Amino acid sequence: MTAWSVRVRGTVQGVGFRPFVHRVATGLSLDGEVRNVGGDVLIDVGGPEAAVTRLVKALRDQAPPAARVVEVIVAPAEGAPAPGFRVTPSGDADLTGGFAGLPADLATCDDCLHELFDPGDRRFRYPFINCTNCGPRATIVDALPYDRERTAMAGFTLCRRCAAEYCDPSDRRFHAEPVACPACGPRLTWHAGKRSAYADQALTAAAGAIGVGRIVAVKGLGGYQLICDATDPSVVERLRHRKQRPRKPFAVMVVDLGAAHAVADLCPEGWTMLTSPARPIVLLPARAGSPVAAAVAPGVDRVGLFLPYTPLHHLLLRTVGRPLVVTSGNRADEPIAIGDADAATRLAGIADGFLSHDRPIRARYDDSVVHIAAGTARMLRRARGYAPGSLPLPVPARRPVLAVGAQLKHTFTLARGDRALVGPHGGDLADADTLAAFRATVAQLSRLHRFEPEVVAHDLHPDYLSTAYAREAAAGPDLIGVQHHHAHVVSCAAEHGVDGPFLGIAYDGLGYGDDGRLWGGELLLATYTGFRRLGRFGAAPLPGGEAAVRRPARTALGYLYGGEFPLPQGSPPALCRRMPAAEQTVVRRMIERRVNSPYASSTGRFLDVAASLLGICDDNGYEGEAAILLESAAHRATGSPAPLPWRLTEVDGLWVYDWSGTLGDLLSRHDGGEPAADLALAVHRAVVDVTVELCGRAAESTGVRVVCLSGGCMQNRILAGSLPPALRAAGLTALLNRDVPAGDGGISYGQAVVAAARLAGGG
Template structure:
């Protein structure tokens, strides 16, 4: 990120002698000169540091001058001690580099690997620390004389830029066909022609391969869906520039800041009616996930193509993104018609990040490229080094050390060997980069999670089991620098409950060390167990049986499944393979099936996501749910289903019913929080769990809680879904080893 060159220049400005270098703990500087100049120099180290630099602390000591002459950058030292130096995330192409690649007179005109100290690959190419070229995947590319001159020139913005290169000495782009035979001619120009012809391309990016297809080409997008075995989940779209993005989605100022910033995530935003994209890009969705080019290669492609194109992870459904060439050749050969690739190795696979914008700030959905490995700074230090293993779905892991929680890049769902291998390799790489040997390992209570099994395989560590929903609330607390206690509302799909049931609609009294289950949605059977997750109509059967018993009205959902309906109801009543669940996610599934939105899902959360998309935003009414004050507080969610059925029978439209359901659930949660406040005196509420990716429910609930004078905590640095679980596990494990104040 150019910190040593910055120090070099600053020392010259103040006429100081000495040196600057890297070691495993950060940057070290020895400077001598007049006391006044040295003091000004020290003050400016943090105040004037480069844009990408993070100066966490400066430790100084006085020593006897040795008569140095001039100031220099010295070779990096691995040195003794822990690895405290932070590795930077990959950063989007800066304006200066973008001008170069579009300037015919520039040496790097059209060069797909242009970078400088302000931008380019970092985390995905780093093999070890300190961060120097010899410990990156650029080690095999010897700098030419021109690049070496830039690298050694204190006045050049590439002074000590480790990945510096040019067409004469750096990685080279090439286009190959599906059988990996090289295609002659300009790789970018030919790739653009192929995309315009409706072909599907695998494109090697920063953290792995993506699959690209023209976004307004229905046949190409449909073929991509079929070959990738991704039947319904929306694709992301790369827009050539901000003006193009504005023609696709409605962007407010905060969304534009996220879209154009150095991290360049995918931003989920409302789709415009004029958006020229094929229906198959985001079927049944009012939103599009849009991102802007973040590497020179993306800029070159987007500029020549001049139209938005799908850019989705290079994998088959449920697999990790392919990042090695041989892996991409094997796994993507049946999907891609060609490969736009290059010879710079990717050391760490990293997916694109995904965010929503809620009330002017980012709400992460997937925290990965551009954000990782920057740590989440926590208010209280970790007394011992911690590895938190995360959850089963949307897995991340977390390493905790001092005031840093290093939440990993998105690993994915730990459901197959390939993902599990990516998980274990990721942990090993993080531990090596950070010099961390975990002393405590935190894990979920579910004994069948692969992440839990991994924890139990670790030796010479203290194991700490953390309940899933406590981890959610603790994650939100850490995200906001609060220790609690708070009223925690954790709404998600499923989590293992210590009572043997499946939790997911929880009201907790929680701090970082402990929790009490103070309330929940009234449990219903989950007929068929995991089959009920895949087939939401089963949850409709369970809820309708709870409301009406044998007097279920004549409904479309019943008729659609009449051949199996009674068997599923019997299963629910007898408890045969029908664990009880308080899950808010399964409640959404039931309502989605009753309304005919979704009977079977193709990806996690699909029914709830599509139900939100159906909402009439102007509907203010809501269904009432009875609440048993207890303790514990029990919200009778079946009353919401009763309201849905009543309106359905009266001919009320799906959009209004969906809105009234959301409003009713939010109102019930507010009432439950008020009951708990009156009981325990707490006025802060933390909201976490995957259901709170639903901006409609989140907005209704926050508004209602604030109206009741609650202070409301929501996520803004890590996702509310299971991608944030590892942070919660880490801080809970730390809190249980010493008191927090």
Template sequence: MNERIRTRIHVEGIVQGVGFRPFVHALASTYGLAGLVGNDHGGVFIEAEGPPAAVTALVRALRDRPPTLAVIERVSLTPVPPTGARAFTIAPSVTGAPAHALIPPDVATCDACLAELFDPADRRHRYPFVNCTGCGPRFTIILALPYDRDTTTMAGFPLCDRCAREYRDPRDRRFHAQPICCPACGPALTLRAPDGTALPGDPLTEAATLLATGAIVAVKGLGGYHLAADATDHTAVTTLRARKRRTGKPFAVMAADLPAVRELCDLDDTAARLLSGRRRPIVLLPRRATTPVAPSVAPGTRELGVALPYTPLHHLLCRELTRPYVLTSGNSSGEPIAHDDEDARRRLGGIADAFLSHDRPIHAPVDDSVMRVFDGAPLPIRRARGYAPEPLRLPWPFPLPVLACGAQQKSTFCLAQGNRAILSQHLGDLEDYRTLRAYTTELGRLRRLTGIEPALVAHDLHPEYLSTKYALSLNGVDTIGVQHHHAHIVSCLAEHGEPGPVIGVAFDGTGHGGDGTVWGGELLVADLATFDRAGHLEQVPMPGGATAVRQPWRMAAAFLHAAHEPAHGLDVHARNPAAWQAVSAVLAAGGPAAPLTSSAGRLFDAVSALAGICDRAGYEGQAAVELEQRADRTVRDGYPVTVTSGPPVVITSTDLIRAVAADLRGGVATGVIAARFHHGLAEAVTVAVRLVADATGLGTVALSGGVFANTVLLGGITERLRRHGFRVLTHHRVPCNDGGLSLGQAVAAAAQTACA
């Protein structure tokens, strides 16, 4: 009747920084158990003493109903002798061993904290740093593990007596909330001029006044600085564009709440859940014709990138300004987001008219995540704040610790060990020195926090990628190259837990091919370790190499040349005849100045330039993005395309160019041409996949690569393939673009090593 046992319990997963110790303390009280709970290098340790049924109930609760933010991966039990303890306590964290606990991402402000924020009677009324065990900064402030206040950037803010009482009170929702603070003991908001001079008045009110009168304000957020401007003020937005040197790429907008979003955009249930969830990404939504947002916020697109407030400061700004405001990364075009205060003033001083800042240091810079919605689920475009560094758990173990170094653009890296793959936050394009420095800094930081010491390093085959050069510079590890498009397909397989083989359709801008040409429109028969190139888009010259990426009109010339289609009667030729003549000479001569490419991205560039949509790209993928946005959604017919059975199967993309040219000469509307192009390509891909399936017997198709961020093409191909009985895998957890490439590299390299 009075039997007592004591069980040592170890819980692994995302269990630090999510209120797990207070949760266990409350459970122990409920079940009348004695013992202790604490953090260690690998997770949470518990010793529970009491009646066997009560201990069993506690263990069951740990597994079945953990805190909302927790992810339980493993619960280990070891019987130990009872000690006769009668109390349950939170023990000091155990340090000294190499860390391998998982790090929680930052979490949007919870409803309980928001209620306090706007309650005039509450001591945290209008305090921009209110948080609790269920919300607030995590990844961006963690210096080391185990997760305690003195291992975060809050270490420099000693608790006042009232906060200390809340921190120690098991009945309080701030019980052991490490970033806990209040106006008496926490960070403080400041408003300063670009030269650092403090500006008079309440910082928040004055910042909102500046925004309302057309100023640009740099705002320090969770993972770095943003640049804010009144989204309804065309002059303010164009001023921001000029200062930031961002000519055409759309800006994101922050709206106060879901009703405010509905005034700007069409909003379905999936998008509403994404916007209002704890991760709070930017979501790309169809823009309403009546939106008050200035057209200059998102030129060339029928969509708006919209976010809801995810920090108390954002909520307060929305309340003060009472209108949507641009909130874009705090950088000049091509640079990483600024997060250090002094660096931000140096880099943003020529852009911002004022700095709304605070004195809580940001340890890890993290940009905003960006999502689209496809097929009733998220389609990640950029995976960062709110998601990173949450691991992906795979159904197969890595045989040894792996580092995958990712690509040159939209760079991420991946650290993998056991069944976990930890994908870094989006870091940017490595050709910028600051981004490369941020890449190496974050890699070192995550290696220390996760305790993963790679024995195998995977990299892209392109010898000039700085990520490849970094991988090959490392000593004491084995390195392995992974073909770019195989890595894309494997990233899709990995997030679905599928080993393959599948028919992989990898469509992107460029990737180092295995035959000396530039790939980018590939059909692969692939599993995790191997692939065969079963088909591709027709190869055409790429005049000027990388220059053609920035000047889509060059690809228009190349495709017309390959199609033996004259340029007369087409505006793209008339707009710059001298340059056209020079490129035509390069195409006629051939050779290394015009390498062959099968790139789907370059095909989109050509059609966009031919149709008069985008001749010169101000940002990566601009021509393709604007072509998608111009497609008339009421059009259902597509251009006919020849698909040769091979092997390899070849999609004759010059057929599309001839059809586009004919419609342009016939005066067909641009939107109709864009739609017919998309539908024609989707039908051709479907025919090509069916030919590969006939030869292989495969019935599953994986779609990956940056072109599949285009939901018109993605939807067209998916719908057709499903109609023919194929099972289709698309991305929902990692980006289809190069931001997800490092996951595919890690899994492919491990699979190849296991097969060796």
């Protein structure tokens, strides 16, 4: 006989872990108890040594699907437990050594879905049905440990039947904290002008409005959503106008996999992600003949598709019977509305009606987005279903670190001990509202985990609002500045546990270099603590700065008339015909006089220029549109185009991509009638060839053969799919981001890794 005390760390609360432990322990006839303590699960167990050993092994090997066991710590107990095995009330704990495993929200499970549509079940058509295997988690938590009285459900007293389920260890709803039913749980409301309805009639009214071409604001898990008929081009255009989102694609929700097949081409990886408990939006190739209106994703060859993840979504889709646009409840660049009064004010000019309910939302979580690149699902936006899960730190943080991220696609990271907790996607830090939302989310997660930062890591760009936030904290925590592209490549290296120096390819739009210039096409020799720049893309002016980023045609003139490498021919006639003469004159004067025309060595801007010169996109309606349309065009290539010329030259000790031959030949061949799609593919292949040559030279001179590929341009499927095999053929190991975005959404994780490594004084 033996008695052990077992502590399980990780995502082990709100995922049915205590009922699982109870089932296994009673099945083995063990004595003891299980309880939540802080963010962990603590088990006191006694019995035959072989049976206790089997229990401990099961904690790792048979944990519930949504659990994520990071560590199982076993120690001898002081005495044998009382007979029987029990689930006991939660306790408190010191969290200074790590993070509580705050569970992410989980999609409706098959068992609950069956009950939802079973006329004989007491929860038939109840929009808030859930159990220990599904339902809201992170979006309803007030405090930890995760128990009902510390959630937004505290105000809903369990009825007799729900209480019996909640207290029965053999029931699927045993300690399912959001458990409820029509008799005791939240209730729907519908408001449209002076008309109101409640419960099932509210749902019917909302579905009816969507069915006749109205836009409905729906209170979701982590914020309000705007929903309309995805097959009706007129309502989609109306939503674009009201939401001030002229061209950026919308996501589409479909009722099941059969409907998904009608909208997109599904691969095994896409099928797996669509049906996972996280239920992210998955970018998939659009199917010809899809019922979805072209206005949903204008000009691109992919559709953002997802399946219902709440009972309310299931009910709406079954009732309307069509694919639905489901997008964030906000105007462009604003934070998502989560409060009922805020939504009523901010969405009044967008929505024709409001489908709400009386369960409060405690934390703002947008939908996650993934895509399939190089045969693997990779994160583009890390939010609901994944955040706020923690990731490993390759070098433990000796002091608590808050990494505040960049400006676009913003996230932040809390780092303590050997874990980094990446907060949810917060959008672009564009104004006071988004900055306030960032502050509120930092405060909420810090409070939950009793986190007090002693160090703040930030980007070097002096004008980022995240940097300003860090400077405000300068009187308290120490500051550590981290170069933008170093953070990018470190995020990739840390994901893969790279040990020792590595080569980093950081291809993105713009980031502030340590020389005060704008970078974006970089080859670095890096460790977790620092880097040395080895190569870059050729630089060119951005006439008007941010105005050039928004208008690739301006950037194209910068490359043509003021670039580091002169092009061999004059003005391209097609581009000049599309640009007003007055604009051309002003832009050329800015370039010649170097007025508000910062130079940038950027892969993203180079791809923008190619898109403009090929007549694919002269204006970015959303961040990265030109590069996205260039990639879409490349996928339509009908043949194997001849390579575009390129060369590397040496400038100030760096290998530099001279793109003059590439762009000059691109213009000549386009003027000669070669299809834009074929040339778009040739541009991508040129970037791949240049990158392989850069890395080959770097490997030869440094002896380092591991290459970490990151930055927003590595979210391009052609680059992500072509570079790893090309680098492997050159004898190099190539790694891509997977669990954190390669774009700016992964910057905060990279900053946290760098700060932790510098604090430890190691690489």
